[in-house]
Amino acid sequence: MISILIGITGVIILAYSIWILIKSRNNECVNQFTFNSEINEIQLHSTGLYSICILGASFVNDQGKFDAELKSDSGNLIELNKPIFKYRFRKKGILGLEYYQFEISKSGKYFLSFKNQNELVAKHSMLISKRIFQKRINPNSLKVLVKETISTRDRMISIVGLVIGINAVIWGILAGFLKIFE
Numbered sequence: 001m002i003s004i005l006i007g008i009t010g011v012i013i014l015a016y017s018i019w020i021l022i023k024s025r026n027n028e029c030v031n032q033f034t035f036n037s038e039i040n041e042i043q044l045h046s047t048g049l050y051s052i053c054i055l056g057a058s059f060v061n062d063q064g065k066f067d068a069e070l071k072s073d074s075g076n077l078i079e080l081n082k083p084i085f086k087y088r089f090r091k092k093g094i095l096g097l098e099y100y101q102f103e104i105s106k107s108g109k110y111f112l113s114f115k116n117q118n119e120l121v122a123k124h125s126m127l128i129s130k131r132i133f134q135k136r137i138n139p140n141s142l143k144v145l146v147k148e149t150i151s152t153r154d155r156m157i158s159i160v161g162l163v164i165g166i167n168a169v170i171w172g173i174l175a176g177f178l179k180i181f182e
Helices: 002-025 152-178
Strands: 029-034 040-044 048-055 059-062 067-072 088-091 094-104 108-115 120-123 143-148
Antiparallel strands (some): 059 120, 067 108
16 A cells, blocks of 8 residues: 555656656747847747746856846846756757846836856856867857746756656555565
């Protein structure tokens, strides 16, 4: 009986974690444009959590002077947050990472601009041993992607849930076959 309970709990945790990953994978891309100093207009049709991603690099860091600014149509400044863990992904084979996250409570037009792009250090590898030998990527060859996202908390819950769920399913099966709890 306990082995069945462990197995069912594992399946539920695993299913929830996979659902979060699928939700993350299917997030809608809102806008994509070149990395420049112009003001870019973004039309956001729904409220929620969004991310500003940099495509073309696996490692991005700034020297402290690089800045992005997002304003609503009414001129209100939207707070941009750097996530603790910068999620890396591929879009049509191009490496990218989520650099900023922001939440909006009202759909509409927003304006995104960047300052001091040359202070941004972008490289192809995230491994320190490879990065020290790589040249910086020219910011003009990078692209910016604005897309819906999930919170870092949900992403971490999904990863931990996958590990716990798989283990619980395996232990439930093993406990049933080996009759450990009888």
